[in-house]
Amino acid sequence: MEGVGGDGSSAAAAALNQRRHEASKLFQYYLDKSTPHALYRWIGTAILVFVFALRIFYAQGFYIIAYGLGIYILNLLIGFLSPLVDPELEPSDGPTLPTKGSDEFKPFIRRLPEFKFWYAITKAFCVAFFMTFFSAFDVPVFWPILLCYWIVLFVLTMKRQIMHMIKYRYIPFSIGKQKYSGKKASASPSSSRAD
Numbered sequence: 539m540e541g542v543g544g545d546g547s548s549a550a551a552a553a554l555n556q557r558r559h560e561a562s563k564l565f566q567y568y569l570d571k572s573t574p575h576a577l578y579r580w581i582g583t584a585i586l587v588f589v590f591a592l593r594i595f596y597a598q599g600f601y602i603i604a605y606g607l608g609i610y611i612l613n614l615l616i617g618f619l620s621p622l623v624d625p626e627l628e629p630s631d632g633p634t635l636p637t638k639g640s641d642e643f644k645p646f647i648r649r650l651p652e653f654k655f656w657y658a659i660t661k662a663f664c665v666a667f668f669m670t671f672f673s674a675f676d677v678p679v680f681w682p683i684l685l686c687y688w689i690v691l692f693v694l695t696m697k698r699q700i701m702h703m704i705k706y707r708y709i710p711f712s713i714g715k716q717k718y719s720g721k722k723a724s725a726s727p728s729s730s731r732a733d
Contacts, residue, residue, distance in 0.1 A: 573653055574629045583660045590667050601681040607666045608688050612659050612695060617650035619699055624649075633650045646708055 572579055594604055650658075669675045703709065 554708060569657075576652065577654075579656055579660075583656060583663070586660065586663045586667070590663050590670075593667060593670050597676075599676040599678075601619060601642050601679050602677045602683055603666050603669050603675055605679075605684045607662055609691070610662055611659060612688075612692060614650060614655055614662075616695065616699060618648060618652070618655045619703075620649045621706075621708060621710075622647040622649050646710055648710065 594600055648655075
């Protein structure tokens with residue numbers, strides 16, 4: 539008799555695992571399809587942030603969740619703005635940040651790539667939004683103190699990060715492909731080409 543009941547529960551567990559695997563593959567498929575659409579991904583996350591802010595505003599609570607979320611996002615931002623290989627911590631034989639103007643151009647490689655940064659932020663806002671539906675997480679705090687503390691923490695952290703950027707001469711953002719200007723063209727009309 540025990541064998542019959544055991545087979546039924548193992549078959550149900552196998553079916554559940556199969557459905558979970560299929561759902562995971564489907565989720566990964568759509569996540570992969572969204573990779574090249576950075577603008578639309580960030581617009582969707584901005585809408586989620588707005589809905590979360592409305593939830594916090596109308597609930598007049600859950601400030602500790604918002605504070606924890608802010609600290610987590612600050613941590614992600616540091617990873618996003620930092621180079622993969624920090625020249626201050628570990629000298630490497632591979633590509634490093636240029637320290638002189640005559641050094642060869644090496645592209646900036648982030649410690650936390652943009653897609654993983656977006657995914658972590660979006661996931662964090664989803665979890666925080668879900669947590670706002672449970673009163674156990676609504677710890678009574680004086681929110682202006684938390685906000686002031688977070689602002690001070692943000693300013694000090696960004697100051698340190700900006701000083702690191704200045705010291706090692708890197709910019710974590712690129713506006714586009716850099717173009718070599720070469721020698722300046724003369725102003726004479728004879729040197730201009732007709733298109």
